[in-house]
Amino acid sequence: MPNWFTPLAGICALMFAATPVLIANAPYESTMGLVQKIFYVHLPSAWMFLGGAIVCGIASVRFLFRGDPRQDRLAWAAAELVVLFGVITLVTGPLWARKAWGVWWQWDVRLTSSLMGWMVAVAYMLLRKYGGPGSDKLAAGLALFGMANVPFVYISVNYWRTIHPTTNVVPTLPTSFGLPLWFSAVTFLLLFILLLRMRVRLEEQRARIDTLYLSMDA
Amino acid sequence: MKLLTAILLIVLSCGIPGVVRAQQPPPQQQDEFVPIDQLPPQDQLPAAPLLVAAYSFVVLALFAYVVSVARRLTNVQRELERLEGDVKRGGSA
Amino acid sequence: MFGQIVWLILRKDFTIEVRSLEIAYTTLFFGISCVLVFAFALVQEGRAPEGGAAGILWIAIAFAGTLALGRTFERERQAETLRALLLAPAARPAIYVGKLLGIIVLLTAAEFVLVPLVALLFQAPLLAHPVWLALILLTGTIGFAAVGTLFAAMLVRARSRDVLLPVLLYPITVPVIIAGVRATGVLLAPDFDAGVLQVWVALIVSFDVVFLTLALWTFEPLMTD
Numbered sequence: 186m187p188n189w190f191t192p193l194a195g196i197c198a199l200m201f202a203a204t205p206v207l208i209a210n211a212p213y214e215s216t217m218g219l220v221q222k223i224f225y226v227h228l229p230s231a232w233m234f235l236g237g238a239i240v241c242g243i244a245s246v247r248f249l250f251r252g253d254p255r256q257d258r259l260a261w262a263a264a265e266l267v268v269l270f271g272v273i274t275l276v277t278g279p280l281w282a283r284k285a286w287g288v289w290w291q292w293d294v295r296l297t298s299s300l301m302g303w304m305v306a307v308a309y310m311l312l313r314k315y316g317g318p319g320s321d322k323l324a325a326g327l328a329l330f331g332m333a334n335v336p337f338v339y340i341s342v343n344y345w346r347t348i349h350p351t352t353n354v355v356p357t358l359p360t361s362f363g364l365p366l367w368f369s370a371v372t373f374l375l376l377f378i379l380l381l382r383m384r385v386r387l388e389e390q391r392a393r394i395d396t397l398y399l400s401m402d403a
Numbered sequence: 404m405k406l407l408t409a410i411l412l413i414v415l416s417c418g419i420p421g422v423v424r425a426q427q428p429p430p431q432q433q434d435e436f437v438p439i440d441q442l443p444p445q446d447q448l449p450a451a452p453l454l455v456a457a458y459s460f461v462v463l464a465l466f467a468y469v470v471s472v473a474r475r476l477t478n479v480q481r482e483l484e485r486l487e488g489d490v491k492r493g494g495s496a
Numbered sequence: 497m498f499g500q501i502v503w504l505i506l507r508k509d510f511t512i513e514v515r516s517l518e519i520a521y522t523t524l525f526f527g528i529s530c531v532l533v534f535a536f537a538l539v540q541e542g543r544a545p546e547g548g549a550a551g552i553l554w555i556a557i558a559f560a561g562t563l564a565l566g567r568t569f570e571r572e573r574q575a576e577t578l579r580a581l582l583l584a585p586a587a588r589p590a591i592y593v594g595k596l597l598g599i600i601v602l603l604t605a606a607e608f609v610l611v612p613l614v615a616l617l618f619q620a621p622l623l624a625h626p627v628w629l630a631l632i633l634l635t636g637t638i639g640f641a642a643v644g645t646l647f648a649a650m651l652v653r654a655r656s657r658d659v660l661l662p663v664l665l666y667p668i669t670v671p672v673i674i675a676g677v678r679a680t681g682v683l684l685a686p687d688f689d690a691g692v693l694q695v696w697v698a699l700i701v702s703f704d705v706v707f708l709t710l711a712l713w714t715f716e717p718l719m720t721d
Contacts, residue, residue, distance in 0.1 A: 187417045218456055219450040222454055277460065277461065280453045280454075280456055280457045282462075283453060284448050284450050376465070384472055387479060390479040390483055394479065394483055
């Protein structure tokens, strides 16, 4: 593991411990009350979900057109994180929605396209696991299409009348809400980087095992 | 004796609801609906369980993932060391 | 040169298919069974559910399309003709477009049968605005087939390809299918609103452009060993 891993992990752990304090001290929102506090984990995990899809897509493009196996390992790790943060987003969202909108789920553009984006990531994982040889390139192709979905997910909520809040909420946040949000977002970003590095290391070790097996049979 | 106790209990259990009902005023039969703007607090959905569930899920999911990656890493590390030992001893698979 | 290759591939596929008509018949019959299953499942007291026709039509097209894609490339795999095609001095995008047009023709032929069937079984006035319907079906089929041809071609040498094709295809093409269903729904509504329909068709077209661009760009690196 690189030198920056343990110090960063320490910082991330401290920030994770401090986040609930900041969230508890944030004011209540006028219409949603206590349940709005889910926002401070729902939004950062949604950002990691979409950001992970972009990381996976870019790494996939570089793997497809340059053949660099490190990019392939990065893409696989990023896809797994997309599944993880996607699950967190898609569970915390409905828990909030149950109170704020009265329903667990609505088939509006934002929710539907997010669910589809998550399913693309799950399909990526299935393809890597069960696709056999050559599935690294195929998965890279899939990841490209998944990345094309991300801008659609983001701006869809501004152009269709949906029940989900628009992207105008974050730029216009008062500081009392903004501080816990951005602190939580940085914590999630650090966690994303740490998890990504761990997962890439797993693939690197697997690749070393493969090379060792090949060298032994020679 | 037992029969007498049983009869006494039955009579009392029939009588007590009657006593209770006599002390409370009979419910008004509703013949019109009255609108209100907000539900009274005891009918609204409590937010705290949802909030707790959300945060618990986040922590559990992240923890489960870290454990999964760590476990896979240890397995791979173990196999790598075994293989390197084999190679060093000059043997093949 | 590009057009020549596309035409050659299209002619080759058409010639092979016409000899046995295997894929055409099986895809068509599968589409019809799909619609019938929906009819049996959803019809209550002899009446179909309101507004169900649009969704059922597009589901039948999606399922039949997946089958057709799988069977077309299975045929290529068995005869190793895909490798031969790739070895030929032909631009890869031209090969992709040739296969794509073949799939579109096959699906369009299936739709010629499925549309009247759905209109009949679900009492839906699908043929009220034939030009609009043709436009919606054509753009939607192009979008679905664009992604489908790419994925089916790249899965030819993968394991578990039969089950992986729907798993990969549906999440990506869901936006096209949703837009197609909504556009068809607008068509079926008693108050026909051309403006709303135009918006939905424009959306399908934009998806088509994105999918075709991505597919043409990635076909070559995906098909090389």
